[in-house]
Amino acid sequence: MMVDPRDDFRREFSLFNQRLDQLLKEEGTSHGGFAAMIGLHASEVTSRFTYRTAWKVRDVKRCAMLLDVSVDYLLGLSDVPSRLDENVRPKTDGDQPKISSFGFLDGFGGDDGQAA
Numbered sequence: 001m002m003v004d005p006r007d008d009f010r011r012e013f014s015l016f017n018q019r020l021d022q023l024l025k026e027e028g029t030s031h032g033g034f035a036a037m038i039g040l041h042a043s044e045v046t047s048r049f050t051y052r053t054a055w056k057v058r059d060v061k062r063c064a065m066l067l068d069v070s071v072d073y074l075l076g077l078s079d080v081p082s083r084l085d086e087n088v089r090p091k092t093d094g095d096q097p098k099i100s101s102f103g104f105l106d107g108f109g110g111d112d113g114q115a116a
Helices: 005-027 031-037 042-049 057-067 071-075
Strands: none
Touching (some): 031 042, 031 057
16 A cells, blocks of 8 residues: 555644644744744735645744743654743733744844755
């Protein structure tokens, strides 16, 4: 019986998508809102959550930084979110969402290490 390569792809990204989705719910952020924060169109994030497109390394890094967790946690290599240094994320003011437009990600390197 032949294995569909898309099944491996879905299996690889299933836990990542589950963890990312849970973190976004905890933050009260929609997929569309999060897409803008990491520099993608909403349709690109939808493609990744529906397994039509793979997450790129730079996107995984951005997700981890914005959500203050380790890449290991998002990828399922650790079951502990391993919150990053509290100085990485900007402080919030009362009613503002926990995550928003983060200036420190401007120019954050792509897969090749160059500015995006």
